[in-house]
């Protein structure tokens with residue numbers, strides 16, 4: 001039978017085969033061997049001495065003088081202490097058993113696991129082409145970055161600022177925006193030199209406007225006491241006042257231009273004027289006229305419609321002079337015919 005079978009049989013029989021021999025150091029040059037002992041157990045003998053392999057129990061039949069220990073699973077380590085470190089006179093390598101647990105199933109408990117690489121990875125490619133083939137055939141995922149492309153934007157680019165070159169003066173357009181103004185700059189864009197402040201004037205004065213500076217100076221006069229517009233309104237509406245100068249209950253007259261020309265306000269006669277086809281006696285109103293009596297007498301004895309409209313067309317003369325109405329202004333021919341008709345009646 002093979003020796004290995006015998007060893008297994010000895011293990012099954014649990015025969016006490018490993019015994020500690022007396023501690024006698026072998027010579028330094030003696031090789032350590034593993035030899036079979038009596039009883040079917042194995043022991044390590046160094047230079048004629050045998051050291052039992054604890055927990056091994058494997059009968060090894062090897063006569064090689066060199067210790068043949070190739071696997072850590074066997075649990076045997078060989079140490080070669082130097083002479084200084086070793087208190088013992090032993091100088092030869094000593095084989096000691098390692099108490100590491102041995103699992104005969106093929107793996108060790110608590111040992112560092114071993115890793116094996118696949119041949120495709122272990123064997124390096126010999127050339128660049130072989131490397132490419134290996135990369136192509138390898139199952140290891142390869143990561144390749146996509147080509148970097150500039151981002152494409154759907155929005156249009158922002159508008160560019162205006163170029164200053166367009167504002168630069170050119171021979172064709174000498175009046176450039178960048179050119180200095182030719183005239184003196186004004187503090188306000190719509191103010192000219194005529195509104196510039198004169199020396200000595202106040203800066204707090206209001207700005208000139210059309211309403212505060214009329215084209216003509218005022219011609220109003222200071223009226224005598226009791227001759228205000230309100231006093232005239234009270235006198236004109238008095239029922240017993242005779243403002244026409246014709247007597248109480250006199251009819252309205254047809255006034256011809258010749259008749260009108262004789263009523264000028266002089267030589268004890270009242271002043272008549274025609275306004276809008278009607279003839280008014282303006283003599284009672286003379287001291288109440290804000291523009292003065294001489295101004296009002298400019299229209300006496302004639303048609304004053306045009307003159308009145310040139311000065312104050314906003315004045316309501318019809319209401320103010322209603323109690324001063326003489327009659328209608330008529331032509332000479334019309335007055336003659338109407339007189340003939342009245343004579344016939």
Ligand code: HEM
Nearest residue numbers: 218219220290291295296298299304307308311315317320
């Ligand atoms: C047709 C001849 C007349 C002339 C030439 C004349 C002339 C004037 C003048 C120069 C002024 C001063 C204007 C100013 O400085 O603001 C004035 C004011 C006035 N006149 Fe006459 N006037 C005439 C007839 C009348 C009549 C017939 C009335 C009314 C019955 C009248 C009523 C007034 C009044 C109320 C004012 C004051 C106006 C105001 O305060 O704005 N005027 N007039």
